[in-house]
Amino acid sequence: MIDRERLVERFLNYVKVKTTSDEESNTFPSTPEQIEFAKKLVEELKALGVKDVELDKAGYVYATIPSNVDWDVPPIGFIAHMDTSPAESGENVNPIIHKNYQGGNIELPNGGIVLTPEENPILNKLIGDDIITTDGTTLLGADDKAGIAEIMTAVEYMMKHPEFKHGEIKIAFTPDEEIGKGVDYFDVKKFGAKFAYTMDGGPLGELEDENFNADKAEIIFKGINVHPGYAKGKLVNSIRMASLFVTLMNENTLPETTEKREGYYHTTIINGMENETRLQIIIRSFDMDELKALEDDLFKIKEKVLEKFPKGEIDLKIVEQYRNMKYILDEHPEVLNIALKAFEKLGIEPERKPIRGGTDGSRLTFMGVPTPNIFAGGINFHSKKEFTSVNTMEKATEVILTIANLWAEENKK
Numbered sequence: 001m002i003d004r005e006r007l008v009e010r011f012l013n014y015v016k017v018k019t020t021s022d023e024e025s026n027t028f029p030s031t032p033e034q035i036e037f038a039k040k041l042v043e044e045l046k047a048l049g050v051k052d053v054e055l056d057k058a059g060y061v062y063a064t065i066p067s068n069v070d071w072d073v074p075p076i077g078f079i080a081h082m083d084t085s086p087a088e089s090g091e092n093v094n095p096i097i098h099k100n101y102q103g104g105n106i107e108l109p110n111g112g113i114v115l116t117p118e119e120n121p122i123l124n125k126l127i128g129d130d131i132i133t134t135d136g137t138t139l140l141g142a143d144d145k146a147g148i149a150e151i152m153t154a155v156e157y158m159m160k161h162p163e164f165k166h167g168e169i170k171i172a173f174t175p176d177e178e179i180g181k182g183v184d185y186f187d188v189k190k191f192g193a194k195f196a197y198t199m200d201g202g203p204l205g206e207l208e209d210e211n212f213n214a215d216k217a218e219i220i221f222k223g224i225n226v227h228p229g230y231a232k233g234k235l236v237n238s239i240r241m242a243s244l245f246v247t248l249m250n251e252n253t254l255p256e257t258t259e260k261r262e263g264y265y266h267t268t269i270i271n272g273m274e275n276e277t278r279l280q281i282i283i284r285s286f287d288m289d290e291l292k293a294l295e296d297d298l299f300k301i302k303e304k305v306l307e308k309f310p311k312g313e314i315d316l317k318i319v320e321q322y323r324n325m326k327y328i329l330d331e332h333p334e335v336l337n338i339a340l341k342a343f344e345k346l347g348i349e350p351e352r353k354p355i356r357g358g359t360d361g362s363r364l365t366f367m368g369v370p371t372p373n374i375f376a377g378g379i380n381f382h383s384k385k386e387f388t389s390v391n392t393m394e395k396a397t398e399v400i401l402t403i404a405n406l407w408a409e410e411n412k413k
Helices: 004-015 032-047 121-125 142-160 238-248 288-308 333-345 360-366 390-410
Strands: 052-055 061-065 076-081 096-098 131-133 169-174 195-201 206-208 213-222 264-272 276-285 313-322 373-375 387-389
Touching: 004 131, 004 142, 004 390, 032 052, 032 061, 032 142, 032 169, 061 142, 076 142, 076 360, 076 390, 142 169, 142 195, 142 387, 142 390, 195 206, 195 333, 195 360, 195 390, 206 333, 213 238, 213 264, 213 288, 238 264, 238 276, 238 288, 264 288, 276 288, 288 313, 313 360, 333 390, 373 390, 387 390
Parallel strands: 076 169, 076 195, 195 373
Antiparallel strands: 052 061, 061 169, 096 131, 131 387, 206 373, 213 276, 213 313, 264 276
């Protein structure tokens, strides 16, 4: 049903376009390359025959495929994000296809990087598959250009096959998801979907309707700068204040020491000079009480630092980012049920687990569009060890089409 070669071709073209987001940028989108990529996607959608396509001033791409049935079907959306993580370079990506993988290690040409089944047990399930990696110098960008390629391939199929029945299908591609701003200016009314699905998950079968509650702490350490030659009893070094703060954070509540349903806080940005240093810490938990406890811990650390540096000042502000979409999705079981039926129809075993992170869907769910997350095929996101499975991408595309068809069939009078 799916044009596999076209799917792969799309993906390879997309990952070669730099769309790295920038957390310290004051613009939206945070980088101009995302707008340029959005323009290319608009051109491609129009070339496929999609009439209602728009790139708005904030950098969002919206498109609509009209219903081709004569009964009422709720408008359903599919969403993927255009940016890639600033954690690793997304420039000059050189994707490599390892055809018909037969097990064992995959050696990348540069950087001494080796993908091993011991470190990546998922490889044992991908025997005979085509695996796409980079050359080892950049991330791949399967997060989330795999999702974009899958949605575009499903759109192409629907446009070429009018006999394929579906209701109104809404498409959106968003910027800056990787820095937590993906739906800051998202126009829910313009998008027009009643329910949606983000194609932004990992291995085959992932279906996620639960994610972290997320906040961030923005902390400013204010010191007193004096010429170091005459500083005794006067200098208060804000860099040392920030360093002590990070050192005092509980090592049992960091990303590298937690898993499954355990929450954490994680330092993401530090910059400054002797007189002022800024620190950003993200805070994550599936449980709101635990989230509050982690935040209270940061305020206790603040007081400990001020005991050491009584002449310094610390401004600590907590900013809400997103909440657990399960609270809302539980009120709309049909959204997940349709996805589960699509998985069953395609012979895919669902892997239900909470996301130790978030997606655009996390926030959209609270903006009035209940949006669970579906696998797109990428593994080792944000890393030079990132790779994807072509078979999984193909299955994800089939899931999009099957969900679209099932919404129409389930609502047939």
